[in-house]
Amino acid sequence: MPSIMIADRDPNERSGISWLLNSWQIPYDHVYKAGTMEDVFQVLEDHVPDVICIELDMVARSNWERLKLLVEQFRPIVLVMTAEATFEKAMLAIELRARDLWLKPQTPEVIRRVLTRCSQEIVEARNGGRDVRVAGSWSEGEGVTYRELFVPDSQNHREQTLLLAQLEETRHHPALLTFLQEFPFRQKPVLLPLADVIVGVFDTQQGKESLASMQQLARRILIEWEARHDSPLFLVVYEAQDQQKSLSEKYQDASQALQIRFFTGYRQVSVAENVINWKTIDPFLTPAEQRTWVDMLHEGDRDGLKQWMYTQFSYQKGPYPEPGLLRIRLTSILAQVRRYMKSHGLDGTNVEDGYHRVFEIILYAPILYRIIQELLLFIYKLMDVVQRQRGAAGIDVIELALRFMEGRFSDSSLRLEDVAGYVDRSPAYFSTLVSSSLGITFRQLLTNMRLKEAEQLIAETSLSIHEVAERSGFANANYFSKVFKEKLGTTPRMYRNQKKGVESKKNTYL
Template sequence: MTTLLIADRDANERTGISWLVSTCAIPFDEVVTAGTASELFRVLEGTRPDVVCVELDMVSKEQWERLKMLTSQYRPTVIVTTAEATFERAVQGIELHAIDLWVKPQTPEHIRRVLTRCCQDRTVARKASEVQTDHYGSAVSYRSLFLPLETPGRGLQLMLLQLEETARHGDLLTFLETYPFRDKPALLPLSDVIVCLFDLKNEAPLASLLEVGKRLLMDWEAQHSESLSLVLYDAEDQMLSLHQKYRYAVEALDIRFFKGYRQISVVENKVNWAVIDPFLTPAEQRAWIDMLHDGDREQVKQWMYRQFLHKEEPYPEPGLLRIRLTSILAQVRRFMKSHCLDEGALEDWYHRVFDTILYTPVLYRIVQELLLFIYELLDSATTNREGARLDIIEQAIRYLEENYARADLRLEEAARHVDRSPAYFSSLLSKRQGVSFRQLLTTIRLREAERLLLETRLSIQEVAERTGFVNANYFSKIFKEKRGTTPRSFRNQKKSNKS
């Protein structure tokens, strides 16, 4: 039985999606709903639904880790919904391994298409239990792939094949069933990949499998235009179960994120992704603000190429790179708002780029789409610069970020810069940012002070002078008040943590 859980605070949303499932004959056997996070957790643990459509805004920060744990434990297909496509929501969707992010209001046709695909995929995975018996007599089945210790993996080599258009996997399966293999593999087709299991009894099975893969890829491309990628897997540790081998091989499919399609990836062990910090540092954020406001296309392009293209093994985990790209998009969003470009065709393009970052399977395509979008923004900003009504608060924040080192910087000067009275500017800042001028300036200064403490050997006095504090004593007092520790302790603690 295939079950769908709709978790949303809005009763109309729950009713609407339930009605859509029934009227469009989407083949779920059962649809259950939850209107609160508590109900969501209870249904996840009690019903264990196959597909979960969850509104991110209903889950508080305190409840987030529990939701991650439950989805990791029960492994449903997850779809996330939100009222606004923000950087934070994108990160949450990636953490839940969501297959789609719906920004409300979402079209009924898109909802129908995604839910139908999810239902079909889960049904195939559940019902596909026919056992194939290979030529050396041992039973190989879908259970072998998905259940630990079900089947020993000794002597078995895996080949995973994936088309860019997974809807065409029927054509690929027909091609494989009639292909003249010397050693016929067991074929286990899934919704997004086809698994071939070989038993190559020779001294170099992986080398033999590589030759098979090269010949197969060449023959496929001679007859079809759809892009194909292959992963060949034969673990050095022959004590691994077939389930473990399959899991490691599926992880290796993500190598196409860097290599693209029409490639063969050879893996002999578990893929060890490099760990990176996905978020932009304060210095990188400032660099992006400067590049965008200067309209420097070449610098933007070179920065993107250095960061994302021509990667070598060990590759960074693709999910972390997606988060880093959305972090860049957050700075682009800020630029759009400051130049009043967040509307019309550019706003629609922004949302398309957002989806591209989350779901496009190949990195260089994401980079190309993001660069084209940025170039268009820079052109529009240049065209409208004279007549554009720049956002007052964004102008003021940029002014503070450029002049925070001056100890005599005052509210009156910032207000004069944006051509507003001090009283009006102060009121607008408090309403828009929720902080006073002094609090905002202190936050900017402390952020820069933290960077200098960590990245330089400047004395506390020098750090204070460079960040606009009148003296070291006042700097230390404010730093401890806001950060809970002294500047010196902060520096020493961070150094000890790194070591």
Template sequence: MTKLLIADRDHNERAGISWLVSSYAIPFDKVLLAGSVAALFQIMETEIPDVVCIEIDMIPKDQWDNFRELTKRYIQKVIVMTAEATFERAIQGIELHAYDLWVKHKSPDYMKQVLNKCYKSLIKTKEKHYPDNILNTQSAVSYRSLFLPHETASTHSRLLLMQLENPKKQTLLLSFLQEYPFHNPPVLLPLSNMIVCVFIFDLRYPLKHLKHIGNRILTEWEERYSEPLSLVLYDTNNPSLSLNEKYLHARQALEIRFFKGYRQLSVIEEKVNWVIIDPFLTPSEQREWINMLNDADRDKLKHWMYQEFLNLTEPYPEPGLLRTRLTSILAQVRRFMKSHNLDEGTIEVRYHQVFETILYNPILYRIVQEFLLYLFEVFEQAKRHKDVSRKDIIEQAILYIEGHYHNPDLRLEDVASHVGRSPAYFSSLVTKRQGSSFRQLLTAIRIKEAQRLLLDTKISVQEIAEKTGFINANYFSKVFKGKMGITPRSYRNHKG
């Protein structure tokens, strides 16, 4: 279908040219009319006319660049009309690559002659770029030719694959493409997780034109919706490839988003050849990870992960192997968790979430960020667990001492053995947590109990010394006075 748009502020001018086209049977299939700049821009974008007959004086200076860009993007031929034959108008016509320049009022015969020539030139251009055998092939493009290896389609097909991050929004993308003003619409083949656009072009049609279309689609989609979209344009000079083979290569190329992310157009001219790597950590890398984890060295771990996964360049490693490598690293983290008794509760739930992220998240950068956040959570949990563990040891030790202080032979080694620590470690831990030595802690507990017995009972000082673990009454009295400043008898009498 060929379309002619007549844009003029004067209703009579619009009606006159439209009448001329109709009366002289100039074979445009559809004639569109615009009386304002807003209507002109809307029709140009929605109807995509082949020819625009425009009163150039109606375009204000602040809208000129927009009009010129729309003309370049959508319109094949432009006829410029003006009320004044000025140098400025001539320059504007040249900028638009105008087919002809009319100074009002041209004779109907001249206008008819130009419009007829413009139409014939337009038809020849279409036949040149879209001969019948190519246009007919478009109807042969189907799911069958896409999926079956022995089905053939036009060797002039180019594929543009589109994949949303959220497949539930695919209906929205399909509607967007169905309404999109393609100059020569592609065959749209929606699949469960992508939409395949098959463009039929003469090989002389430049690839950069389709790249321009892909980037424009991406830009306009972003302006209207916030859903991340990935595009792969597949073009090859190999005429022997079937549509099915092209589709398989293009589908594989969609995996490039694993490295580049969404909101990108990737142009692929050959099958993607992934680099094969050994995904498992070497013994030296395992030792390095053990050291980094034990040191909780966040900066070193972050640098290692960024260097290993986020500084990759083409040709890229096979994405599945990188996922395996990440799970190999996660196994080291798992061992660290077990050694700190962290394999339960919320941190265990987070471990399984990170494992799922590694397996299924489509973007490598997101996986690495999630992995690092989880690592830092593990370090925080390990630190808290260590602090709690230390606190528990002291509490266990105090409870044991309170149950055995009456034993004059109670030693540091006995209590350390009870809490499962070496005497040296336990001694330093008591000093750090309690601010006193083991002997001072034991003595304080004995003196506290002696105070209670002196005040609450009438038993002798000798008996109190025996009940609180002192070897004799004299030693008890000496220690008591050293702590309290008075003898046990004075302390009891002071009560009265």
């Protein structure tokens, strides 16, 4: 009977597969175990097992050439395991001419079926005098291999329809694989499980299915899956209009269609016939958009923020913008939120963790509407904190603004925007804050400061009215006289004469 080596760093994995061999009575007379690469080399050289089941992640780069050499020399059937079935892992398995790929955690049923088939092939080959230990294709079916999926082959063109199945929680993919293996397809596809998606390849050269019927099949899969499981599923049906494309090219096009779920959400079937053409957008906020955000944040305009977000990010149908660009745009918005936090002294406080959590969600959350909801909820929370601090914070801002204005009111070009910028508030918000805190408008506040200075200059100096107006911050002497009379009920010249008369009487009595 054949022999097998189980090589894995995890002793539980080694014991588990060994237990399956015994409990299912799979015919292997010797089961060798290896926990390190030195153990692997020792078993290969001393016992030459017919089948090796090896964890790819345990093979260091320095051991790779030696392992390939021994596999080429002894020609065992190679089965590979990995927790990360990426393109790089797939290429390593191809170099080993691996028969099958197991994505951890793999189901016992798949392990049993594969190991039983390998054992039977070896026994039949020995009886027939043939060596088939490296024969066969690295797939779950005949005629389609992982190599075709990842490596373009210009010589191999077939009419194929792809079905890509992806769960929101990829840890449930083993259950999805079992579900698809047991599903009553009229035409059984080849199933190729990867780290984050299961690829089904339908050979439509014989008895071509229409795209509409494939879409109906996908919907039936979706309905039956959700009747049994809670994990949301997204399906892509892809049939290339250009059937001269290789399977690898078709897979790349279909993989792009998977990103449609970013806009539509899970529990959907997406149909594609070509590569996705994403709409080009500028991912960064314009200066005008930045000002709009600053105003809405400082004014606490929740309805305005919500409406802006829904208008910007509500995509009912294609063409869709490339999801990566939208994530950049969302981080550009988050930068304005960061400025809002800093202007209110909230950076470094207990809301900092919430900020970083939202940043992670923007980068990695798979669904757009969830990102929008989380971002809005975080902004609303910030606004609640600011609202609670508004009393004390408002006084501090006003005091800071008053000190700034007292040193610059003589500048006739001083504007509301200048003072608002100094205290890091939007002009609209700062104007409202002045009115609510002091009971007068910003313009009245600035005019009062200038008139107070003018009164003192008129009473205590011999400067001309024109010079007094200029030093007080009034650009026009006539306007100054008009404002002065409206405020004090007399002209600047008469006010000076009155003050001089009072001073003269004081001197007479003294």
